[in-house]
Protein backbone atom coordinates (compact mmCIF):
# COMPACT_ATOMS: atom_id res chain seq x y z
CA UNK A 247 0.00 0.00 0.00
CA UNK A 248 2.83 2.44 0.77
CA UNK A 249 3.61 3.27 -2.84
CA UNK A 250 4.54 6.66 -4.36
CA UNK A 251 0.98 6.83 -5.73
CA UNK A 252 -0.40 6.39 -2.22
CA UNK A 253 1.75 9.17 -0.77
CA UNK A 254 0.81 11.50 -3.65
CA UNK A 255 -2.89 10.78 -3.12
CA UNK A 256 -2.65 11.25 0.65
CA UNK A 257 -0.86 14.56 0.15
CA UNK A 258 -3.52 15.80 -2.28
CA UNK A 259 -6.21 14.96 0.28
CA UNK A 260 -4.31 16.77 3.05
CA UNK A 261 -3.96 13.56 5.07
CA UNK A 262 -1.06 12.87 7.32
CA UNK A 263 0.72 9.53 7.05
CA UNK A 264 2.19 8.14 10.23
CA UNK A 265 4.55 5.21 10.03
CA UNK A 266 6.33 3.23 12.70
CA UNK A 267 9.87 3.05 13.97
CA UNK A 268 9.74 -0.26 15.90
CA UNK A 269 7.87 -3.42 14.90
CA UNK A 270 6.78 -6.38 17.00
CA UNK A 271 6.55 -8.68 13.95
CA UNK A 272 3.34 -10.02 15.49
CA UNK A 273 2.05 -10.99 12.03
CA UNK A 274 4.62 -13.78 12.08
CA UNK A 275 3.82 -16.94 14.00
CA UNK A 276 5.89 -16.05 17.08
CA UNK A 277 5.20 -16.13 20.81
CA UNK A 278 4.18 -13.23 23.05
CA UNK A 279 7.66 -13.17 24.63
CA UNK A 280 9.27 -12.97 21.18
CA UNK A 281 7.01 -10.06 20.19
CA UNK A 282 7.86 -8.20 23.41
CA UNK A 283 11.56 -8.96 22.99
CA UNK A 284 11.65 -7.47 19.48
CA UNK A 285 9.85 -4.32 20.60
CA UNK A 286 11.94 -3.78 23.73
CA UNK A 287 15.19 -4.42 21.87
CA UNK A 288 14.73 -1.38 19.62
CA UNK A 289 12.37 0.92 21.50
CA UNK A 290 13.46 4.36 22.73
CA UNK A 291 11.85 7.65 23.63
CA UNK A 292 9.67 8.83 20.71
CA UNK A 293 9.32 5.39 19.12
CA UNK A 294 6.13 4.45 17.28
CA UNK A 295 5.51 0.74 17.89
CA UNK A 296 3.74 -1.33 15.24
CA UNK A 297 1.42 -4.08 16.51
CA UNK A 298 -1.69 -5.43 14.82
CA UNK A 299 -5.27 -5.85 15.91
CA UNK A 300 -7.90 -7.86 14.07
CA UNK A 301 -7.29 -11.00 12.08
CA UNK A 302 -4.45 -11.22 9.62
CA UNK A 303 -4.82 -12.79 6.18
CA UNK A 304 -4.23 -16.23 7.69
CA UNK A 305 -7.10 -15.64 10.17
CA UNK A 306 -4.68 -15.99 13.05
CA UNK A 307 -6.03 -14.56 16.29
CA UNK A 308 -4.14 -11.83 18.17
CA UNK A 309 -3.77 -13.68 21.47
CA UNK A 310 0.03 -13.45 21.34
CA UNK A 311 -0.10 -9.69 20.71
CA UNK A 312 -2.50 -9.20 23.63
CA UNK A 313 -0.29 -11.33 25.90
CA UNK A 314 2.82 -9.37 24.83
CA UNK A 315 1.34 -6.01 25.82
CA UNK A 316 1.79 -6.25 29.63
CA UNK A 317 5.43 -7.31 29.08
CA UNK A 318 6.03 -4.43 26.69
CA UNK A 319 4.38 -1.87 28.99
CA UNK A 320 6.31 -3.19 32.00
CA UNK A 321 9.58 -3.07 30.06
CA UNK A 322 8.86 0.51 28.98
CA UNK A 323 7.94 1.59 32.50
CA UNK A 324 11.17 0.25 33.97
CA UNK A 325 13.09 2.34 31.43
CA UNK A 326 11.12 5.45 32.31
CA UNK A 327 9.09 5.44 29.09
CA UNK A 328 5.32 5.93 28.88
CA UNK A 329 2.76 5.00 26.28
CA UNK A 330 1.01 8.12 24.93
CA UNK A 331 -1.61 8.71 22.21
CA UNK A 332 -0.16 9.37 18.78
CA UNK A 333 -1.66 12.88 18.85
CA UNK A 334 0.50 13.69 21.89
CA UNK A 335 3.65 12.28 20.32
CA UNK A 336 3.35 14.28 17.09
CA UNK A 337 3.64 18.01 17.49
CA UNK A 338 1.53 20.08 15.03
CA UNK A 339 4.69 21.27 13.27
CA UNK A 340 6.18 17.77 13.23
CA UNK A 341 7.28 15.94 10.10
CA UNK A 342 4.57 14.74 7.70
CA UNK A 343 6.02 11.28 7.49
CA UNK A 344 7.00 10.06 10.89
CA UNK A 345 9.89 7.92 9.79
CA UNK A 346 12.46 6.02 11.79
CA UNK A 347 14.94 8.83 11.27
CA UNK A 348 12.65 11.54 12.58
CA UNK A 349 11.74 9.36 15.55
CA UNK A 350 15.43 9.06 16.40
CA UNK A 351 15.90 12.81 16.15
CA UNK A 352 13.10 13.36 18.64
CA UNK A 353 14.51 10.94 21.15
CA UNK A 354 15.45 12.24 24.59
CA UNK A 355 17.67 10.54 27.13
CA UNK A 356 15.86 7.78 28.98
CA UNK A 357 14.81 8.50 32.54
CA UNK A 358 16.77 6.21 34.80
CA UNK A 359 14.89 4.29 37.44
CA UNK A 360 15.80 5.11 41.06
CA UNK A 361 15.77 2.58 43.88
CA UNK A 362 14.53 3.58 47.34
CA UNK A 363 15.10 1.20 50.23
CA UNK A 364 13.56 1.09 53.65
CA UNK A 365 16.11 0.28 56.37
CA UNK A 366 14.56 -1.47 59.40
CA UNK A 367 13.48 -5.00 58.53
CA UNK A 368 14.44 -4.46 54.87
CA UNK A 369 18.22 -3.97 54.93
CA UNK A 370 18.41 -5.36 58.47
CA UNK A 371 16.69 -8.60 59.35
CA UNK A 372 14.96 -7.09 62.38
CA UNK A 373 13.41 -3.69 63.02
CA UNK A 374 16.13 -1.92 65.04
CA UNK A 375 13.73 0.51 66.72
CA UNK A 376 11.48 -2.35 67.83
CA UNK A 377 14.47 -4.22 69.26
CA UNK A 378 15.57 -1.12 71.22
CA UNK A 379 12.06 -0.63 72.58
CA UNK A 380 11.63 -4.30 73.50
CA UNK A 381 14.92 -4.28 75.38
CA UNK A 382 15.08 -0.81 76.94
CA UNK A 383 11.66 0.89 76.99
CA UNK A 384 8.91 1.04 79.57
CA UNK A 385 6.19 -1.40 78.37
CA UNK A 386 3.85 1.52 77.73
CA UNK A 387 5.57 1.77 74.32
CA UNK A 388 3.25 -1.01 73.14
CA UNK A 389 0.13 1.11 73.71
CA UNK A 390 1.68 3.91 71.66
CA UNK A 391 2.55 1.36 68.95
CA UNK A 392 -1.11 0.32 68.75
CA UNK A 393 -2.15 3.96 68.30
CA UNK A 394 0.24 4.21 65.37
CA UNK A 395 -0.73 0.88 63.78
CA UNK A 396 -4.39 1.82 63.89
CA UNK A 397 -3.61 5.18 62.26
CA UNK A 398 -4.64 7.30 65.27
CA UNK A 399 -1.17 8.93 65.37
CA UNK A 400 1.59 9.36 62.78
CA UNK A 401 5.04 7.82 63.04
CA UNK A 402 6.59 11.13 64.16
CA UNK A 403 4.42 11.36 67.28
CA UNK A 404 4.77 7.62 67.85
CA UNK A 405 8.59 7.64 67.80
CA UNK A 406 8.85 10.81 69.92
CA UNK A 407 6.67 9.32 72.65
CA UNK A 408 8.25 5.86 72.49
CA UNK A 409 11.85 7.06 72.67
CA UNK A 410 11.01 9.10 75.78
CA UNK A 411 10.36 5.74 77.46
CA UNK A 412 13.85 4.39 76.66
CA UNK A 413 16.57 4.27 79.30
CA UNK A 414 19.84 2.94 77.91
CA UNK A 415 23.45 4.05 77.80
CA UNK A 416 25.33 4.55 74.56
CA UNK A 417 27.32 1.36 75.22
CA UNK A 418 24.14 -0.65 75.71
CA UNK A 419 22.67 0.65 72.44
CA UNK A 420 25.97 0.06 70.61
CA UNK A 421 26.10 -3.57 71.79
CA UNK A 422 22.56 -4.09 70.60
CA UNK A 423 23.22 -2.46 67.22
CA UNK A 424 26.28 -4.65 66.71
CA UNK A 425 24.08 -7.74 67.11
CA UNK A 426 21.65 -6.71 64.35
CA UNK A 427 22.04 -8.83 61.22
CA UNK A 428 22.05 -7.31 57.74
CA UNK A 429 20.47 -9.11 54.76
CA UNK A 430 23.32 -11.09 53.18
CA UNK A 431 22.40 -9.92 49.68
CA UNK A 432 22.33 -6.19 50.44
CA UNK A 433 25.80 -5.81 48.93
CA UNK A 434 24.75 -7.74 45.84
CA UNK A 435 21.67 -5.53 45.45
CA UNK A 436 23.87 -2.41 45.61
CA UNK A 437 26.28 -3.90 43.06
CA UNK A 438 23.41 -4.85 40.74
CA UNK A 439 22.02 -1.31 40.82
CA UNK A 440 25.49 0.13 40.32
CA UNK A 441 26.09 -2.15 37.30
CA UNK A 442 22.93 -0.73 35.70
CA UNK A 443 23.80 2.87 36.64
CA UNK A 444 20.79 3.08 38.96
CA UNK A 445 20.92 5.33 42.06
CA UNK A 446 20.03 3.85 45.44
CA UNK A 447 18.80 5.85 48.44
CA UNK A 448 17.74 4.78 51.92
CA UNK A 449 14.59 6.23 53.51
CA UNK A 450 13.89 5.39 57.12
CA UNK A 451 11.68 6.40 60.01
CA UNK A 452 14.49 4.92 62.13
CA UNK A 453 17.52 6.74 63.49
CA UNK A 454 20.65 8.02 61.77
CA UNK A 455 22.93 6.95 64.62
CA UNK A 456 21.73 3.34 64.40
CA UNK A 457 21.82 3.19 60.59
CA UNK A 458 25.31 4.68 60.38
CA UNK A 459 26.70 2.35 63.03
CA UNK A 460 25.25 -0.75 61.34
CA UNK A 461 26.15 0.19 57.76
CA UNK A 462 29.56 1.43 58.91
CA UNK A 463 30.48 -2.03 60.20
CA UNK A 464 33.91 -2.69 58.64
CA UNK A 465 33.02 -6.32 57.80
CA UNK A 466 30.26 -5.11 55.45
CA UNK A 467 32.68 -3.01 53.41
CA UNK A 468 29.94 -0.61 52.32
CA UNK A 469 31.68 2.76 52.46
CA UNK A 470 32.47 2.96 48.76
CA UNK A 471 29.27 1.23 47.67
CA UNK A 472 27.12 3.75 49.54
CA UNK A 473 29.25 6.71 48.46
CA UNK A 474 26.51 8.39 46.41
CA UNK A 475 23.52 7.09 48.37
CA UNK A 476 21.48 9.54 50.45
CA UNK A 477 20.36 8.21 53.80
CA UNK A 478 17.33 10.15 55.03
CA UNK A 479 16.08 9.25 58.48
CA UNK A 480 15.17 10.52 61.92
CA UNK A 481 17.91 11.90 64.18
CA UNK A 482 18.80 10.69 67.64
CA UNK A 483 21.37 11.65 70.24
CA UNK A 484 22.08 10.43 73.72
CA UNK A 485 22.25 12.43 76.93
CA UNK A 486 23.53 10.05 79.65
CA UNK A 487 20.87 7.32 79.35
CA UNK A 488 18.09 9.30 77.69
CA UNK A 489 17.63 9.59 73.95
CA UNK A 490 16.48 12.78 72.24
CA UNK A 491 14.93 12.59 68.80
CA UNK A 492 14.53 15.04 65.97
CA UNK A 493 13.01 14.72 62.51
CA UNK A 494 15.10 16.44 59.83
CA UNK A 495 13.33 14.50 57.04
CA UNK A 496 9.89 15.50 58.20
CA UNK A 497 8.25 17.46 55.38
CA UNK A 498 6.00 20.54 55.59
CA UNK A 499 3.64 19.15 52.98
CA UNK A 500 3.24 15.83 54.81
CA UNK A 501 -0.29 15.25 56.01
CA UNK A 502 0.46 11.74 57.30
CA UNK A 503 2.40 12.74 60.42
CA UNK A 504 5.48 10.92 59.10
CA UNK A 505 8.80 10.96 60.98
CA UNK A 506 10.48 10.73 57.57
CA UNK A 507 8.00 11.51 54.82
CA UNK A 508 9.08 8.87 52.31
CA UNK A 509 6.91 9.99 49.36
CA UNK A 510 8.08 13.61 49.81
CA UNK A 511 11.74 12.51 50.00
CA UNK A 512 11.30 10.27 46.94
CA UNK A 513 9.99 13.24 45.04
CA UNK A 514 12.90 15.46 46.17
CA UNK A 515 15.52 12.86 45.24
CA UNK A 516 13.96 12.17 41.85
CA UNK A 517 13.78 15.52 40.01
CA UNK A 518 13.77 13.84 36.57
CA UNK A 519 10.79 11.71 37.59
CA UNK A 520 12.43 8.42 36.68
CA UNK A 521 10.49 5.30 37.64
CA UNK A 522 10.61 4.99 41.44
CA UNK A 523 11.33 1.46 42.66
CA UNK A 524 10.58 1.00 46.35
CA UNK A 525 11.68 -1.93 48.53
CA UNK A 526 10.17 -2.26 51.99
CA UNK A 527 8.58 -4.42 54.63
CA UNK A 528 6.60 -2.38 57.12
CA UNK A 529 3.68 -0.07 57.74
CA UNK A 530 6.04 2.93 57.73
CA UNK A 531 6.38 2.21 53.99
CA UNK A 532 2.71 2.44 53.12
CA UNK A 533 2.78 6.03 51.83
CA UNK A 534 5.96 5.29 49.86
CA UNK A 535 4.32 2.26 48.26
CA UNK A 536 1.35 4.33 47.20
CA UNK A 537 3.62 6.70 45.26
CA UNK A 538 6.15 4.20 43.81
CA UNK A 539 6.03 2.84 40.27
CA UNK A 540 7.32 -0.58 41.20
CA UNK A 541 7.09 -2.06 44.70
CA UNK A 542 8.92 -4.96 46.27
CA UNK A 543 7.10 -5.82 49.49
CA UNK A 544 7.21 -8.40 52.24
CA UNK A 545 5.53 -8.86 55.63
CA UNK A 546 3.23 -6.04 56.75
CA UNK A 547 3.84 -3.92 53.66
CA UNK A 548 2.78 -6.87 51.49
CA UNK A 549 -0.37 -7.27 53.63
CA UNK A 550 -1.08 -3.56 53.24
CA UNK A 551 -0.60 -3.67 49.45
CA UNK A 552 -2.93 -6.65 49.16
CA UNK A 553 -5.58 -4.95 51.30
CA UNK A 554 -5.32 -1.74 49.28
CA UNK A 555 -5.09 -3.61 45.95
CA UNK A 556 -1.71 -2.01 45.21
CA UNK A 557 0.29 -4.10 42.74
CA UNK A 558 3.56 -5.36 44.25
CA UNK A 559 6.24 -7.99 43.84
CA UNK A 560 6.65 -10.27 46.84
CA UNK A 561 10.15 -11.06 48.09
CA UNK A 562 11.73 -12.86 51.02
CA UNK A 563 15.26 -11.45 50.92
CA UNK A 564 17.21 -8.83 48.99
CA UNK A 565 18.83 -11.52 46.84
CA UNK A 566 15.46 -12.10 45.19
CA UNK A 567 15.08 -8.36 44.64
CA UNK A 568 18.59 -8.13 43.14
CA UNK A 569 17.84 -10.99 40.74
CA UNK A 570 14.52 -9.53 39.64
CA UNK A 571 15.95 -6.04 39.20
CA UNK A 572 18.91 -7.34 37.23
CA UNK A 573 16.58 -9.10 34.82
CA UNK A 574 14.15 -6.19 34.59
CA UNK A 575 16.87 -3.61 34.04
CA UNK A 576 18.37 -5.86 31.36
CA UNK A 577 14.87 -5.98 29.84
CA UNK A 578 14.91 -9.74 29.87
CA UNK A 579 11.49 -10.37 28.49
CA UNK A 580 11.02 -13.94 29.63
CA UNK A 581 11.41 -12.87 33.22
CA UNK A 582 9.36 -9.72 32.74
CA UNK A 583 6.56 -11.99 31.59
CA UNK A 584 6.96 -14.11 34.69
CA UNK A 585 6.95 -11.02 36.93
CA UNK A 586 3.86 -9.56 35.32
CA UNK A 587 2.05 -12.81 36.03
CA UNK A 588 3.36 -13.04 39.58
CA UNK A 589 2.52 -9.43 40.34
CA UNK A 590 -0.98 -10.02 39.01
CA UNK A 591 -1.37 -13.10 41.18
CA UNK A 592 -0.04 -11.23 44.23
CA UNK A 593 -2.22 -8.15 43.79
Ligand SMILES: [Zn+2]
Pocket residue numbers: 500501502503504506507508509510533
Ligand atom coordinates in the same frame (compact mmCIF):
# COMPACT_ATOMS: atom_id res chain seq x y z
ZN1 LIG B 1 4.32 11.83 54.96
